[in-house]
Amino acid sequence: MVRRRLTNEEEALWDALTRSVRPLRPGQPRRAAVSATPMPLPPARTGLTPQARPAPPPKPAPTPAAMLDSSWERRIRSGNLAPEMSIDLHGHSLAAAHNRLNQALAQALAQDARTLLVVTGKPPKNSATMGSARRGAIRGEIGHWLETSPYADRIASVRVAHPRHGGDGAIYLILRRKK
Structure with a gap:
């Protein structure tokens, strides 16, 4: 690690900070001035204060599954859902x-x-027939809406609907059971 000298501003800040700190052991003298080169940190002392453990990372929210169990898959494919x-x-x-x-x-x-x-409506067949009106806008946004929804962690799967229920113009949201 390359050491550098403190700037005048940094030295003034450090000096102000050291004047505002109360020593843990009042009988020991305070360090006076800042040296030109930073001092290495003292080794960690055991038994003085417990080391704070870093908080465990939050559990990632469950994401919708691409496939469900076979009974769900069978019901979706056959249109019996x-x-x-x-x-x-x-x-x-x-x-x-x-x-x-x-x-x-x-x-x-x-x-x-x-x-x-x-039911979102069918996506446009091709962009040439869209004209000035933006067709399929809801269909284009719904994935983002579901990902950012406050209920995103409760969605088990998002699937294209069976033709009986709208086919490409609709989706099924399979919701997770209550926890």
């Missing part, structure tokens, strides 16, 4: 759709629903 709640977002502005999605998630979780059908 019966959503307990549904919400239709297409035709709403982005802000209104985002708000309605959060309300629907809160309601579904309050009612202990496991599946929520979210």
Whole structure:
């Protein structure tokens, strides 16, 4: 490690700091001036104060799974999944759709629903036919909304709906059970 000299400003700050500190043992003299080269830290003393342990990193929030167990997969593929709640977002502005999605998630979780059908509208076939209106905007934003939702940790999986429930124009939200 390359050592450098303290600037005049740093020396003044250090001096002010050392004048404001009370010694742990009042009988021992304070260190007076700052030396030109920083002093190495004294070795850690045991028994004086317990060393604070760093807080463990927070558990990452569970993310939606790409695949569920075989019974869920079979029900989704066959179209036998019966959503307990549904919400239709297409035709709403982005802000209104985002708000309605959060309300629907809160309601579904309050009612202990496991599946929520979210109708977003079909994505545009290609960008040339979009014209001046932005088609598929809700569909384009819903992934981000779900990731940043206050209920993101309660979503077990996000799946494209069966054609019976809207196909590409809808998604299933499979919600986790209460903890």
